[in-house]
Amino acid sequence: MHKIAAEGSYTGQVFSETGTLLGTFSLVYDKKNAATQAQIDLSAFDTLTQVNLNKPAFQSPPAFVTGQDGIVIFFISGAHSGLYATLAGSDTKPVFDSRKLDKGDAVVFRLITQGNYTVTDTAGQVLNVTVNAPPVNGKYPALADQQPVMITLDATGFTPGAAAIDPLQVIVVGIGVSTSLDLTN
Numbered sequence: 001m002h003k004i005a006a007e008g009s010y011t012g013q014v015f016s017e018t019g020t021l022l023g024t025f026s027l028v029y030d031k032k033n034a035a036t037q038a039q040i041d042l043s044a045f046d047t048l049t050q051v052n053l054n055k056p057a058f059q060s061p062p063a064f065v066t067g068q069d070g071i072v073i074f075f076i077s078g079a080h081s082g083l084y085a086t087l088a089g090s091d092t093k094p095v096f097d098s099r100k101l102d103k104g105d106a107v108v109f110r111l112i113t114q115g116n117y118t119v120t121d122t123a124g125q126v127l128n129v130t131v132n133a134p135p136v137n138g139k140y141p142a143l144a145d146q147q148p149v150m151i152t153l154d155a156t157g158f159t160p161g162a163a164a165i166d167p168l169q170v171i172v173v174g175i176g177v178s179t180s181l182d183l184t185n
Contacts, residue, residue, distance in 0.1 A: 001106040004070035014045040017082025033067025043078035105175040127158040
């Protein structure tokens with residue numbers, strides 16, 4: 001999640017892990033618009049992912065609008081890793097790169113597979129996450145019954161430094177320092 005600082009028109013690009021441009025989009029931030037956020041699915045720019053999900057790929061660059069506070073949510077709905085997005089203003093100056101998070105940004109994880117994960121920031125600070133096994137009956141807990149786990153990251157590290165969650169339980173990392181994050185299993 002990123003909050004755009006200034007109203008205006010922006011051009012976005014979505015890239016694969018190797019830096020291949022997968023597609024572009026436009027984004028308008030107008031405080032008078034009623035939209036509370038723009039939601040941009042990065043996996044929708046990958047033709048192969050869309051074919052596998054039996055969804056149509058974008059035929060032309062999509063347009064998004066956000067209003068009020070300028071919130072943009074970038075997410076990945078398909079099984080994918082390494083996608084990233086950039087935003088540039090009308091002067092083509094970059095204003096956001098999802099690989100370079102800043103104070104005020106937030107990252108949300110939903111992990112499905114049981115196991116141990118680490119989230120590491122640029123400074124080498126680590127958040128340990130354990131995804132618990134599903135109940136014996138094999139059913140995941142109802143998502144509506146799960147509270148998100150809130151984590152903060154500042155210059156001293158992640159607080160708390162570890163979390164145990166159920167499969168699909170939300171982890172929100174509030175970013176308080178310029179960084180990037182890497183999730184590994």
